[in-house]
Amino acid sequence: MTNSALKPTLDKDLEKVSQLQGATKNLSRTFVAPGLSFLFLLVAMGIASIYFSGTLGTGVVIASAGVGAYLALNIGANDVANNVGPAVGSQALSITGALLIAAIFESAGALIAGGDVVGTISKGIIDPATVSNSGVFVRVMLGALISSALWVNLATWIGAPVSTTHAVVGGVMGAGIAAAGYTSVNWATMGSIAASWVISPVLGGLIAAAFLFFIKTFIIYQKDKIAAARRWVPVLIAIMTGAFTAYLSVKGLKKVVSISLFQASVLGIVAFVTTWLLVRPLIRHQSEGLENRNQSLRKLFRIPLICSAALLSFAHGANDVANAIGPLAAIVHTISAGEVAAKVSIPLWVMTIGAFGISFGLLLFGPKLIRMVGQQITKLNPMRAYCVALSAAITVIVASGLGLPVSSTHIAVGAVFGVGFFREWYTQSSKRRMRYVQLETGRTTYSRRAETHRRPKLVRRSHFMTIVAAWVITVPAAAGLSALIFAGLTALSTGQ
Template sequence: MADRKSRKTTLDKDLEKFSDVEEASIFVARSLVAPGIALLFLALAVVYAALTVSGAPGAVVIVAAAAIGGYMALNIGANDVANNVGPAVGAKAITMGSALIMAAIFESAGALIAGWNVVATISAGIIPPALIDEPALLVHMMMAALISASLWVHFSTWIGAPVSTTHSLVGAVLGAGLAAAGIGAVDWLTIGTIAFGWAASPLIGGAMAALFLAFIESSIVYQDDKIAAARRNVPLLIALMAGSFAAYLTLLGMNFAGDGASLVSVAVGAATFVLAWIVAHRLVKMQSIGLENRNQSLKVLFRIPLVAAAALLSFAHGANDVSNAVGPLAAIVHALVERNIQTDTLNIPVWVMVIGAMGISVGLLLYGPRLIRMVGEQITRLNPMRAFSVALATAFTVLVASWLGLPVSTTHIAVGGVFGVGFFREWYTANSQQRRNYIERKRLRENAVDGEDEDAPKPRKQKSGKANSQQEVIRRRLVRRAHVRTIVAAWFATVPAAALFSALVFWASSVLL
């Protein structure tokens, strides 16, 4: 009897061990799904490129470059796209799953529809083509730049820092160019302009977002009749957003630059503004019928415009930033097939654009949620009004920068907008007389409804002292400083780190090859 009981206990223990092993296997398998799908995409990109360029000069190098370009596109999707949909997710205007699907669709559409005119030889502005002696040297430079930029963006995504893929690639091309042609080959005026845009864009984005939020707070949120105020001002904000996006996308898609392009974009933006205001005025009026005079109703009115803004930002980002993945790849294909590098004009193969567009979407779906939560939830608390301010500021700032010819980053502007909204809330909560007056009027109305004597003195809670009050202010800061430091440090490190790593890759590959 004792032996039978002992055997039973031993069997139960063994079965429990098998169960633990099974659970561990499932956990490990889940963690390997995303890398497995990413590797499958890269394998398909290699096969697609091989079938397309089979028999062409330098086909093996082109296929290898296609794999690296696909890897860069995956990293762009994992890192950059979070800035477009993060505020909408953080404001709970859209779920994570819906945001991923929407962003993937609009990123791909933007890349394939409007990305053709943006993709160019990125080395033409940093390292003049006339200084490159032979196509093989250009190919070598672009391969080193792609590898180092991809690894830097991958590392930044891993530590949870949304960095600019544009500046990562600029730094990588700069480093490879220095290693290949020396310091005299660099167009330092272009680098200085890029650095200025790099430093100014988050400040401008933050200031614009704070201004838009200040307008919303003062003209809608802290008005006694919120619904009437929303009917007047929300259509105006929606029209401004639509006009800004229309002008930006027109400028982005123009085949020429200068006053002609600016005039056309202004005309398109103005026409879109008028049309959007007419439509939005009717929709907001219909949507506001029956809503209560409270902030929750305002969130309802801003939800659809915010989702639309996130979709348009994703389209614009796909049109602009697909060049970071396939621009160097297109330059490599052009150099090997055409054997002519003394030109700024590239014929972009369709298969190159497809790899870039699909890679961005796959990277977003696999690895995007982490940075979406960082941008939308972990820097500061967002609602639809604050998130809409970020989206509108991003569109408006990018548009103005495009007119001025400043190379800015949508990443820096969007994240700077989130910072700006958070810091403005800290200042406004502590200093706004309008907010204090509104809260006092609201308290008096509530007391009147409850039948209390409005003139009677009200008991006040005793504060625990100035020191404790200051500690409470610090504890309840609306912007998490730790995330600010991480992100800003990654921004400042991007160009020099990518440049140094690219130079090392160039030198190492030169020695090995």
């Protein structure tokens, strides 16, 4: 047999071996993230055993530390996507850059500004007097931890960004009802939380749409885009700086230093003026030589978007980590002190588990939800992503001033929806856009032909319905699951 006859067979065999090796490599990768996650859980439990070695209830604390670490991993996989997703979707950041920035600033926010005191009953959801027994209280908190972790994990798997704080609140409520009945729940507080399901995304969407309308009106659909950008981009960047200064003052640094809303507003105004004065010459220099087209405008928003992703991550770490690990801190305090307290200190080792767990969860599992928020709901460019990031900061400030509880997750995703739905309306209905297109293309019949076309769909309805459904059922689902887990833990403790 000649070599020419052997070659095709040899090539096919080598190709099969190569495909087998590739499949084996891909399969091994799928086990890396779960393996590293399991290792982190063991480390967290090991840390807990060191601090509670020989103490009564050590086993419960160790198990709770493992569950707390599991919840932190799921927060990183799900909740953090809202902070960096728009920057990734607009291609201002690569997925790798976004992961690194978010991991660093989430951890920094948790450890620097995360605070050392949290409410153990998750913002007054359950009356402490109804669960004064330390054993019952520990089971309520453990049930809340387990149920919220499982629910956020499920939401991540189906690709729905949900509020971790709502999951924890639902978990505490469900276990509290199972322990002490419906009268133990502060239903007024629960009503305000339920209202935030609507307030957060709607307010975020409206603010994002308003800024996108401003950008389209005063920059994009102007004859000289570069001149318009030189005039307005410094103002927009200054608004972002002022908003984030006030945002971090009110929310992100509240555990480090107490700042009133008025003081935060003054700081925001000072930051606005300072930024505007500094950015004007920079934008003028950066815009020199740029062509008079939309692609050129995108370059001017890249740096502000990167900064916004970092600041949103820092604020999220400062606010949400403590809420998520609050039940773990409550368990640690109750077992060590033998009493139920309305507020407890968060030990450094507990905060560290939360901070690093979020970072690891983001690095190992975060890309799925980051792509969902940034790319799959609607198409984002730097200007649209800027509107989303700015909306997140402003909405929290407005809600804080009105005393309304809001979810950063719902705000950010609602802003993405707002941008997409606004573009649908604007593309079809804006007379300014029609006049601009007619002027640029000479198509005088554009408006009449546009009216005969079906309204464009720029938001994926399937994702919209999935996410909204996940939002609506987060609290009741976490509550029901937590009640079942509490019953199981109670049966186990009674059996012993």
